[in-house]
Amino acid sequence: xxxxxxxxxxxxxxxxxxxxxxxxxxxxxxxxxxxxxxxxxxxxxxxxxxxxxxxxxxxxxxxxxxxxxxxxxxxxxxxxxxxxxxxxxxxxxxxxxxxxxxxxxxxxxxxxxxxxxxxxxxxxxxxxxxxxxxxxxxxxxxxxxxxxxxxxxxxxxxxxxxxxxxxxxxxxxxxxxxxxxxxxxxxxxxxxxxxxxxxxxxxxxxxxxxxxxxxxxxxxxxxxxxxxxxxxxxxxxxxxxxxxxxxxxxxxxxxxxxxxxxxxxxxxxxxxxxxxxxxxxxxxxxxxxxxxxxxxxxxxxxxxxxxxxxxxxxxxxxxxxxxxxxxxxxxxxxxxxxxxxxxxxxxxxxxxxxxxxxxxxxxxxxxxxxxxxxxxxxxxxxxxxxxxxxxxxxxxxxxx
Numbered sequence: 271x272x273x274x275x276x277x278x279x280x281x282x283x284x285x286x287x288x289x290x291x292x293x294x295x296x297x298x299x300x301x302x303x304x305x306x307x308x309x310x311x312x313x314x315x316x317x318x319x320x321x322x323x324x325x326x327x328x329x330x331x332x333x334x335x336x337x338x339x340x341x342x343x344x345x346x347x348x349x350x351x352x353x354x355x356x357x358x359x360x361x362x363x364x365x366x367x368x369x370x371x372x373x374x375x376x377x378x379x380x381x382x383x384x385x386x387x388x389x390x391x392x393x394x395x396x397x398x399x400x401x402x403x404x405x406x407x408x409x410x411x412x413x414x415x416x417x418x419x420x421x422x423x424x425x426x427x428x429x430x431x432x433x434x435x436x437x438x439x440x441x442x443x444x445x446x447x448x449x450x451x452x453x454x455x456x457x458x459x460x461x462x463x464x465x466x467x468x469x470x471x472x473x474x475x476x477x478x479x480x481x482x483x484x485x486x487x488x489x490x491x492x493x494x495x496x497x498x499x500x501x502x503x504x505x506x507x508x509x510x511x512x513x514x515x516x517x518x519x520x521x522x523x524x525x526x527x528x529x530x531x532x533x534x535x536x537x538x539x540x541x542x543x544x545x546x547x548x549x550x551x552x553x554x555x556x557x558x559x560x561x562x563x564x565x566x567x568x569x570x571x572x573x574x575x576x577x578x579x580x581x582x583x584x585x586x587x588x589x590x591x592x593x594x595x596x597x598x599x600x601x602x603x604x605x606x607x608x609x610x611x612x613x614x615x616x617x618x619x620x621x622x623x624x625x626x627x628x629x630x631x632x633x634x635x636x637x638x639x640x641x642x643x644x645x646x647x648x649x650x651x652x653x654x655x656x657x658x659x660x661x662x663x664x665x666x667x668x669x670x
Contacts, residue, residue: 272668275401276601276661282397283657289396290652291376293317294389295369297351298378304352304419307332308569311351314388314413321396323411331427332570334413335434338395341406345666346436347394347659348617349387349443349633350417350424353380354641361643375646382635386647387442388413390634390655397660405667410434414617420564422620423576429625438591438666440659442633443616444640444647447654449595450631452584453612454503455535455619457561459548460528461486464556467518467525476523480515482555483527487513489551490531500537503584503611507534508544541579580615581623591628594669598661603654613637632658 283290296317302310311334318326318336325337334351356366356379364370366379376386391411398409414424428434441450463483468476487510497506509532516526533544541561548559565575585592587609599607614637622629634651 290393291649297385298369322399332415336411338409344436346410346439351413381647383640386634393656394659425620439629441631444635446636448608455582458578459531463527465525468523470521479527480524506536580619583623598665
């Protein structure tokens with residue numbers, strides 16, 4: 271019986287190939303920077319309603335939440351709907367908002383990162399409704415907001431404000447159709463240096479904050495070389511992404527400097543350990559080390575935020591949630607998917623990293639397309655992803 275279900279899922283995913291691609295095309299054509307997602311969210315809601323979802327709503331932060339079923343166990347699919355901006359338009363060979371379907375690809379900003387996942391799971395919902403999915407499971411399909419600004423933030427809202435806490439979650443960020451089980455965490459650290467201004471003609475009377483920041487910067491460069499390594503997730507890293515300074519005039523000793531650090535955290539590294547490494551470097555200097563806060567107003571008018579610490583997470587390869595994904599893919603395509611990790615960061619930092627909800631990733635598109643010019647996603651990936659999400663729902667219901 272189940273074998274027949276997986277065959278039917280495959281057939282329907284192929285049948286709806288053009289439907290899925292067209293839905294993604296419509297989403298890509300709507301510019302949707304973080305906090306400006308209103309129009310794309312209304313389109314995603316319309317697509318879910320058209321696909322026959324049991325309930326579709328937009329929550330206080332602006333996340334679109336579609337529901338199918340009303341069972342005890344909860345499985346959630348997540349895909350963020352905000353995108354980064356276009357960057358240098360001269361680097362694009364086509365209009366970033368074209369959404370054109372050409373040579374087997376959907377073209378445009380957001381096609382891979384990451385509106386392809388939601389377009390695919392809308393089709394999964396349609397397939398599940400067509401197959402009369404009636405298991406003791408509630409499925410939530412989430413088009414989340416503000417992820418590019420602060421990954422995990424929408425799920426902090428969903429868990430703490432909407433009161434939805436799934437038993438299992440699938441991120442639909444691009445995985446090149448591999449099954450991902452984690453990635454490094456990240457955090458943003460700011461270090462401020464306080465000097466003493468003096469006339470530039472007599473610098474010895476002052477204390478130059480730029481020199482302090484520069485000495486610290488060279489030590490941070492060395493720190494990067496000796497950070498911890500995890501066999502699966504790889505090495506931790508730190509880099510300075512910005513330096514600013516201030517002085518009373520350009521004829522004065524700089525009395526202030528500030529550096530911004532992008533810190534990627536491998537397994538075993540924590541907020542506390544990362545802050546201490548920097549505090550040790552600036553010890554004896556008049557300096558302050560801070561983990562930054564994110565706070566912004568959503569398109570709904572709701573102001574929300576979190577600390578810019580996004581914990582590392584990984585699932586053991588033998589975990590039932592990972593293995594359910596392997597089985598679902600095998601049942602569809604007769605072979606196991608490659609099990610791997612993301613290089614970049616996702617909403618998994620909060621879903622699993624903070625709340626401990628078992629999480630995996632499976633999504634259309636290649637991560638290398640993220641934030642890059644000429645972004646595109648293969649239509650074939652959309653087909654496979656739409657089949658996988660529907661198959662996972664059945665396997666999740668089966669594997670209690």
